[in-house]
Amino acid sequence: MSTWIRPAHAEDIDEIAKLNDAAFGQSGEGKIVRKLKRDGDSLLSLIAHDDSRIVGHIEFFRILVDGTPRAVGLGPVSALPGRQRQGIGSGLIRTGLLALEGAGESLVFVLGHADYYPRFGFSAETAAPFRAPWSGPAFMARVINTGAPEAGELTYPPAFG
Template sequence: MLIRRAAEADAAAIRVVHDAAFAKPGAPGAETVEAKLVGELQADGDLVPALSLVAERDGRVAGHVCCSHARIGSTPGPVGLGPLGVLPELQSTGVGSALMHAVIAAADALDLPAVVLLGSPGYYARFGFVLAAELGITPSTPDWAARLQVRPLANFPADLTGTFHHAPAFDRF
């Protein structure tokens, strides 16, 4: 498996990955919110190119993860992670974990303070994510409190607290 930065030529394959990974029963082939979100983040200029990664297996795109510009309070710098998608037939084979490790390492290498996401604490804890509330970070939507998580990086300041705000595209879905 090869993890690499996504290229413009990968756009169609990335859509296929997210549409397959997040397909609703009874609606195979329909464009998913996650695929639309990636497109809108790109169109808005909020997708961080160095943090849009694909996993290639046997010469085809098998998974994708991306991060977008975000802020905590009025402080820009942390990034919002998501979506993370893997082709259904390759889920539970290490593709998603490899993408997570790679994107966290890349964000750390860029001296970003944190990666923030909405997701299952049981799944993401293995990558060093903690509930945001433990760090004094709250979600912009209170219902997200139980799933908003932060992965502090080497450049994380102890006084980085406040309300987390994703890129505007997230609010459109």
């Protein structure tokens, strides 16, 4: 069955939230996605579709660096149970990063598996000079265009409160 990617539409939010809840086995990520959308903090939301239903989702949101909108956060990214480990998440990440690069964004952060995100160019070393609510090997960043900030205080949207 073929899978294709498109921007999420407003009417997709319920299905996206359910998909995130199913993928993560809890309601936290579904609540984050709903709050990002409701608060206007969603920068880019993409879905993977298989012609019958949404099978994957990725969310990108604005992060402030020293109070200025100069970075992007990635997450959550999810695929339906039963459709995981089939490249859906990878396709969503690559498509999203290309779209952000084309839009002139310069820096993307992610809090995720330290053995998964480096394959997309993310590193803990790039994120280390930034002050955020979390740190360590799971907190990573990737520069996607020139002019990216090299350090600073990060402010996340209220959805991550």
